[in-house]
Amino acid sequence: MKYYCIKQHDITDCGAACLATICRQNGYKIGISKIREVAGTDKQGTNAYGVIKAAEQLGFSAKGVKGDKEAFFSEFPLPCIAHVIVDGALLHYVVIHKITKKTVVIADPGEGIVKLTPEEFFGEVHDEGKLPKYQWSGILILLVKRLKYINEKDVSDCRSWRRNCKTYHG
Known part of the structure; x- marks a missing residue:
């Protein structure tokens, strides 16, 4: 199976790039800039809630979960997005494409496809x-x-519709 990795444009784009990667893996093409808008990406990046809400608007059911190493090897849908700390300091998102007892294949939007041990x-x-x-x-x-x-286009229409509804006070 071919694994995709959409590269981030800057340091704040990792969440949007991960979501773009999963869209691409599922046969959809959508730009990072559109995902940034929908996810509410700012100077600090995108929080998990923003990634989840953007994923839902793009046609996915999405859920944030917290687990441990034991849960990591249980069965869950792939690809998924993982929150990691890079070099002990940078909060970052990567896409997990494959998990075995010996290998974890990730798409790091800053690096590309990376094979790691668990x-x-x-x-x-x-x-x-x-x-x-x-x-x-x-x-x-x-x-x-x-x-x-x-x-x-639908994402743009939804965002516009939502913005207009917020101003209506009935």
Whole structure:
């Protein structure tokens, strides 16, 4: 199976790029800028709630969950979005494409497709004196495609409709 990785435009785009990657993996094409708008991406990036709400507007059922290493190896839908800490400091999102007992394949919007051991993904294995490259925070955003995909024009129409409804006070 081919794994996609949509690259982020800047440091705040990782959440939007991950969602664009999952859309692409499901056969949809939508630009990061549209996802940024819908997700409410700002100078600090996108929070998990914004990613979930944007995913729902794009035709996915989405849910944020917190788990541990044991739960990580249980069955859940892939691809999904994982929240990680990069180099001990940067809060970041990556897409998990595949999990086995020996390998975790991720799409890092800043790096591309990366194959790690589970221990590397959990932040348990790293060079002495260095912080781990990735450390999973325990948070996953699980996504399941609904029957109808909402295209880029529909997203713009929904956003416009929502904005107009907020101003109506009946």
